[in-house]
Amino acid sequence: MKPARILIIAGSDSGGGAGVQADIRTVTLLGGHAMTAITAVTAQNTLGVQGVHAVPAQMVVQQMDSVISDIGVDAVKIGMIGSAETAAAVADRLAGLENVPIVFDPVMVATSGSVLADEATIAAFERLMALATLVTPNIPELEALGGDGIAIRFATNVLAKGGHGDGTMLTDRLIGPKGVRKAWSNARIDTRHTHGTGCTLASAIATGLGQGYELIDAIERARKYVREALVLAPGLGQGHGPMGTPFGFHLHA
Template sequence: MRKVYQYPSVLTIAGSDSGGGAGIQADLKTFSALGCYGTSAITAITIQNTLGVTGIHSIPADIVQGQIIAVMDDIRPAAIKIGMVHSTELAIAISATLKAYPDTPVIFDPVMVATSGDKLIKEDTVSVLKEILFPLMTLITPNLDEAEILTGQHITNAEEMRSAARSLLQTGCAAVLLKGGHLKGPKLFDVYISADGEEEIFESDYIDSENVHGTGCTLSSAIAAYIATGNLLSEAIAKARNYVHEAILHGKNVKTGQGHGPLNHFFDPQKLFKYEME
């Protein structure tokens, strides 16, 4: 009898970046680079390049919902990554849809501010995200700017990061990875706290580079990809952070556009994994 295989698939629910450095484009590049099969549900189309965002066209909530269901019912992903959810309608639709698939790990990068400083979310959506989406999440991965918006706390050091992460854990998510990349220094720190009592400070060297557009998208996508290929959450985070670090390092001397360039997602691409179907 002929053996039949399948790829570990990952679904990204996020916005499109016409400049190719962040959003859906960065997510699919990351999945591919890490040996996974990428699928997508597009939440918005942005008019964007390395210099910034000049327009956002929202995809109707029923169309986003339909994309998710189409993927879930046919190419069931081993993990899901969520990025740009910029309206209340989208948050409600995504939440309602994901409740039908409670066993799939979901990583949420609550994209609110672009690398250029452009705001990517409506004011009234923040509280809705916390109330209806966060409780469904395996992990949320806000950066410092996003954590300040979500908690109302000013964050300037590692101890304040811990406090903010604990506050975010109270929203009902299973774990928080608060990224400290905006605290410039020779070392960068990310704070990980889970509802199970795990707590870890991840440390890495700072890389001086203008090419960091899409870093958050890439990290959350890499975590989802590593989960899809069989890693525990803490292992997936550690491997994903290393992948992003190397992607920044290998892309720092490359000129793409006139502003904040992308990472080098394909510095060491992996072949697609194949699992034998039972």
């Protein structure tokens, strides 16, 4: 059986903990085939982002066209988008796809606190949210985008992630146009090595959708994957290090 073809539209993380590096690792370990359209090259490590070089929008779309026209795509994951121009160009191209689930992780700030999207880019997220099957903001991102109401406004599903919340218990809420569909609560895993959690979760969900999972089932498998990866964090770097690699996860998930 051929693997699900997952197109990742995101930035590169030189430290390997987040971005397309985390996405490729996740898709591969969950049994999918990862393809990429790189939106930006970053110089970053566990301490922060030292530099960002955006890829021109035309080249981002050219990467998309190249793989879509030849290999095909079963699901799309969008991460760091780079610029408002790129957001618009990506939305134009994705609007032409039929029956392809899209998971949009509206990356605004890295785990280290570095800003990865300016106001114009955040404003341009609206078209991507309207196209998305699922949007996966953390608490600050959800507030910046307009709160729970974006599910109704853009007729989409929103996985409101609780990792930035206070306390020992964290809750993720799946919100649809008609309200909260499901919530998951778990004890916080005590580690500072959380770099790439959002990228990894969104990629894992996209892989599940590309493999034919229903949305809730894809989210549940992805959450288990992320939690296992957090437990396996190897402790690299002086700051927020990368998560671990749950080899063989898809074989027992």
